Amino acid sequence: MEPHLLKEKDRKEGTSPSPLYPAKLFVEVTTKCNLKCNMCVKQTPDGIIPEGNLTPELFRKLEPAFPYLEALILNGIGEPLLHPYLEDFIKRAKELVPENAWVGFQSNGILLTEDRALSLVDAGLDKICLSVDSVSKENFSRIREGGKVGDLERAFSVLSKAKEKRNNKRLKVGIEFVLMKDNLFELPQTIRWASERGASFAIVTQLLPYDKRIAEQAVYDTNTFEAISIYKQWKERAKKEGIDILRYYDVFMKFFKNSYEERLCSLVEQMKAEARAKNTTLHLERLFSRDEEWFRKVEEVFEETKAIAREQEVDIILPELAPKNSRKCEFVESMSAFVSWDGNIHPCYFLWHRYVCYIGGLEKFVKPWIFGNLKESDILEIWNREDFRDFRARVLQYEFPFCFDCSFALCDYAQMEDFIQDCYTIKVPCGACLWCTGLFHCLQ
Secondary structure (H helix, E strand, C coil): CCCCCCCHHHHHHCCCCCCCCCCEEEECCECCCCCCCCCCHHHCCCCCCCCCECCHHHHHCCHHHHHHCCEEECCCCCCHHHCCCHHHHHHHHHHHCCCCCEEEEEECCCCCCHHHHHHHHHHCCCEEEEECCCCCHHHHHHHCCCCCHHHHHHHHHHHHHHHHHCCCCCCEEEEEEEECCCCHHHHHHHHHHHHHCCCCEEEEEECCCCCHHHHHHCCCCCCCHHHHHHHHHHHHHHHHCCCCHHHHHHHCCCCCCCHHHHHHHHHHHHHHHHHHHCCCCCCHHHHHCCCHHHHHHHHHHHHHHHHHHHHHCCEEECCCCCCCCCCCCHHHHCCEEEECCCCEEECCCCCCCCEEEEECCEEEEECCCCCCECCCCCHHHHHCCHHHHHHHHHHHHCCCCCHHHCCCCCCHHHHCCCCCCCCCCCCCCCCCCCHHHCCCCCCC
16 A cells, blocks of 8 residues: 555544654744744844745645644744635645544634634634733733734634534634743733633743843743752752852862861862762852742742633643753654745754754754755655654654753854754754753644
8 A cells, every 4th residue: 555545444543653654744834924023033133034835736745644644733934824725725634634633723813803713614623822922912012013912802702703603612722822021920811811712722832032132031940950959959958057059159269268168169069979970960150140039930920820720621731940851852752744835844843944042141053954845755755764764763862962051052063053963973953952851832
């Protein structure tokens, strides 16, 4: 049997995941947008994302994978509702994917009218995620330049009416909230607001700054969980012994130290030794300057948010507040492929576009990794190319370094756009990726 064909019985029941076929496709139907959100990669001073629409011809090159999919997500950088064939794409996909698979996309909701909501429901849309980063008029307009809270009010309303009119219980409506210092304390209120308007799920993600001007808006800690845990334990131990660990840099270079200073330096050395034994790097400067009160407030907001989500029966995904030491690439693990509007095939969000990002004051240049183009081959041929298979296998070994927890970060191996190999001689550029640490989430 040809790899792109399935018996009708198998298609209806769904298929077990196989490395021969992608299980999820993220398809960028357009890079055009009707907003100018300040956190978007398109709005950076060096914004170099070309604009265009995925053609129906290229979309057809994806169809061989549809009978094997668990999910088809029709968005990337751009507003999907701007694509003239969006409903056609959804309808065609629903004809081919297994019955238990879903088709969805994320939207700013501005173009959702009663007629458009009905056409999406009629096409078979399973999931739509609306971008809601605030429910205060002033803050929303500032974050989503060109948008209004009223646009989201209308979007929820017309979707609810369309579901009721078509007696549709399948379509799930949710929100994505990009967490920033300016909107952190609105998060609980926003979850309640969205739930009252029909949202059944919420995705909260940390901010990935593409512009140095908004990097300070990031809420998360750049120390890893393990580093924070070790530091807190030793800081508390020092306190019990009457030692202020924060004075370390005042005394560690002194040639003659008094007994207090000797004890302080000895304690820090013991802390560093424990970290080495656990294969954890301690950035002492970052740890010593950590704003404990700020992170206590963030944790309180998260607890309140979770309580409201439980009360409102909203399925919520919250991000980590610091990078996890154990990494997991959700995209490669779930056998995902990413499709650009021009037909290029990529392995993940991190390597989907060309951009610069800023993490903890560090600048990282990223260029897209491309394994083929739909103009030349269909999706299954590209997916099974030797170099693409080898890339996925290398990622899943998780043998690459963690560049943002390195005292040399970011070195020339990791910082520059033209990546060849890292300091371990691993040939996948994943050491400088934070997507696999639990900080960032998306519709998937």
